[in-house]
Each structure stands twice: as structure tokens, then as C-alpha cells.
Amino acid sequence: MAPEKRDQKQPQQLPPLRKKGQDAPGDDEGIPPWMATFADMVTLLLCFFVLLLSFTTQDVNNFKILMGSVSEALGVQKEDHSAISAAYAETRLKFEDRQANNKEMVEVGERLKDFIRSRDLKSIARVSREKSGVMYRVDGNALFHSGDATIRKEAEPVLRGVVDSMHHSTMNLIIRGHTDSEDLSQSVYDSEWELSAARAAACLRWLINHSDIPANRLKAVGYANAKPLYPSNSEENIRKNRRVEFFFVPSDNRAW
Template sequence: MDELPEEEKPGIPAWVVTFADLMSLLMCFFVLLLSFSEIDAQKFKQIAGELSKAFGVQRDVPALEIPKGTSPIFDKFSPAPPEPTVVNEVKQTTTEEAPELQTLKSPTDMAVEAAMEEQLQETMDEILKVLEPAIADGRINVSEDQRRIVIRVEEKGSFPSGSAQLTWEFEGLLLDMAEVIEGIPGDLTIEGHTDNVPIRTDRFYSNWDLSAARAAAVANVLVARDQVEPTRLSVTGLADTEPRVPNSSAENRAKNRRVEIIIDLSGPMQEQEVRLRELIQSESDDDQSALGIESDSSTSNEISW
């Protein structure tokens, strides 16, 4: 007699396994979302980098060390430490002046330029020597701008307020200055400047009158002893049209009240430059080997006002 089959025991359906796997994956997914709720930037960057390496993402590898080169004997690099730059950024600038490299100048150009700078400095030193006491007191300032010497006379100790009458002490200083200016060539421009405070007196109708009168007073002293030729002089009253600083305070207004004596050396220096080039060229034709020595020695001897 055939045996009866054993009674099948009830079990878990097959779809439960798939469901359990899905639930496990969902749980891992939500755990991952929970971990992302507070991101550590450093760790995230590290993990992202590792993942990019694992998946072969193309990237730029910075060169931390620059190799010097390879040796024909040793098949290894000999790297040198990188040199940091002085500035963090480099900005491009433009200029209206014609670009000219110092290294491209000829020996003649360099000798002429050095001689003209030396002559200009000697002239400045001569003026500064005469005006040294007034400069120390802050009554006069001397500057050089593109082959022009500007002697700025402040109102302090030179003119009484609202007047064009020179003080006795400053008049003597101008007479000493005339002796120096006599030996310096070039045109002289005397400019009078005021602040923006209006003036209306019996003597001066406006700041134009005051500025012109002060400039004329300086010119009269310079030509008083016939040391400075009147044909070299030009007098200009500019009132408050060219202030040095804004007229926003009493201090600034005092700076704007001034007389400027401008000695223009551009013309005489250009003539001297032409003569010096001719001198150097003649010496160069006679003896090319002695150009670097004799031209420099003759420069200081031949160039004079």
C-alpha cells in the first residue's frame, strides 16, 4: 500500500524575501539622508574626491614641485622648492608716455641724460642754498617738475592778509633770489593765487586784482636791480581758479593763498642737449674706444648755463 505524502507545512511566501531586501535598502537610504543633515565640508570634499578617483573623473593635478630636469646618468628628477611671488596679484597698467627701455638706450643717450640731470640738480641745490632759511620756516617750497623749477611763496610772512605789500624781510629774500635767477636761463612765470573768499576793498575789487597785484609785486623786486631781464618775465593773476587743496577749511585756504615763481628750463636744456650730443659725436668719430671715458668727463665740464 502506497504511503500517503506528508502534509505540507505552511511557510513564508516567496515575495517576502524581496520585500525584506527593499526595506533594508530603504532603511540604508534614510540613514544616509540623516547623515547628510549635518555636513562636514572637509569630510564631504574628501569623500567626493575619493569617489571621483574611483569613477575615473578627469581632473587637473596641481604641480606642487617643479622638477629641474633629468640626468643622463640617474633616471630621477631633482626637484627644487617653489619660489613664492612677491605680490598676490598682478595688474596691468597703461601710460601715455612712449615706452622706452633703459637697456635699449645708446651710451650717448645715457651720457646726455646723466649730464642734464646733474645740471638740473646743481641748479636746484643753488636755489635751495639761498632759500634755506625761508624753507625751514615753511614760507617757501621748492620742487622740480618736468624740467621746471617751481618756487612756491606762501602767504605766511610774505604778504599781510588782504594786501599786496611785501614784508621787508621777504623783499630782501627776493633780492638774494634775483642774484641766483640771473645766472639761470629760461622763461620766468610769476603766478598769483588766492582762496575762494571774496574780497572787495578800495584797493582790490576782487581776488583777480589781489592775485595779479601780488604777482606783480614779486616781479618788481626781481627786476629792481636789473639782475633779471624784464623780457623773461610774465605775470599772471589766477585768483582761486587753481587751488592746491579744496577751500574747505581755514588751513586749506591759507595753503591756496600763494605766489609761484616758475623757472622753465626746457628750452635751454634742450639746446644744451643738442650741443652735448654734437660734442660726444665728434669725440666718437675721433676715437671710438674712448667714448665711455672722455665723453663722461667732458660732460660735466662743457655743460653750464
């Protein structure tokens, strides 16, 4: 027989199967370890941004609601295509009324300041602009004797400024009586509550008797020593706390 050629190609053989218990594949086989960590991080970031998106959407809705409220408060109108002509919004009218009230308060304050300067009343009367009106404070000793609620004759010019301001405005007036450590031993009043209320009522009665101001624009209140301006630790502070306040408020003020 002819000898078999040694250079004849041998059939290709598959690598032997790995038996149980043999070593695992090398590091170059399968998914790289860093990719699993990266995939977890990307998933967490995706959840985080989805959560942020949900919060952002909710804030936008709240912002739209807030802007709607602000627009109504400022009188911003929305176009109505179904109507031929749109009337002015009620909120716009209210906004214009507030502007008119602010202008009127400024005018009343300036008028009272001019009155104090022209009559040289700086030592007994003061004017201040409050959040909801104009305050005209007069020292109680300039209007009344201690323990009494009868207006002094020389104090009547002080009240003329109140009458003039009421005539030139549509504002209402709250008269507030304040007392502090009053000597009631010789007084007909048993308490400072009665005395302060009587003083406020006396000022109100004087305004009605010496002017044509409607009574429904006036109000009198007594506070006794419940609302002092200064602590009652000195004679000077006690004297300042004894006062009558004429508080001018807009006619549409809810507190009236």
C-alpha cells in the same frame, strides 16, 4: 576520339562587373576616411600660418619705423658713405641740450634749497622739482597783507633767493599769483583775479628794480583761486592756497 584531359588549364577569367544597385566596395578600397580630415586640417594650418606671416611682416615694418623715430630722438647718426666727413646730427645737439637743461634744473633746485636752509625759511618756502622746471613756492601771507599787493619789507630776503638763482642760470621765470577766499571789503581790487595778478606783477617789478635780470626772462600770471593746492575746507588749507609761485623753466621751453 581521345578523351579530353581533365588537368588542362582553363583560361583566366576576369571578375564579373558590378551592376548598378550592387553594394559599394569594402572599407579596404579607396582613400581612408581619416586622410580626408587630415588633409583639411593641414590646409587650414597652412592658411593660418600664412596669415601669421603676413601680420609678422607688417609688425616688422612698423618696428623699423618706430626704431627710426627713436634713433632720431636719441641723436643716433647714420653713416653716409657719400660724404667725406659727417657733421653732428641736429637731434644729437637737441639731446645734449636736454641733458644740459636737466643739469641746470638740478643746480637751480639745490641752490634754492640751500638758500632756504641758510635763511631758515622752511616754514614759508618750499622747493620741488616739476616735470618741466623747478618750483619755488612762497606763502602769500609772508609776502603780502590780506587783500593787498604791496610786498612786505620783511619779505624781501625771500626774493633774494630768486635773484641769486636767476643770476646763476639761463632759465626763465614765471611768477604765479594765487589767492583763496581773500577779504576784499577794504581792498582796492574788485576780484581775486585782479589781486592775484597784481601780486605776481609786484614780485616781477621788485625783481627788475633790485637786479639786472632782463625783463624778457620774466613773466607774471594771476590765477586767483582757480588752481588750489588743497580743498578750501579749512583755514589751514586756505592759508596754504594763498601763495606765490616762482617757476623756473628752461629757456627753450615751448610753453614760454
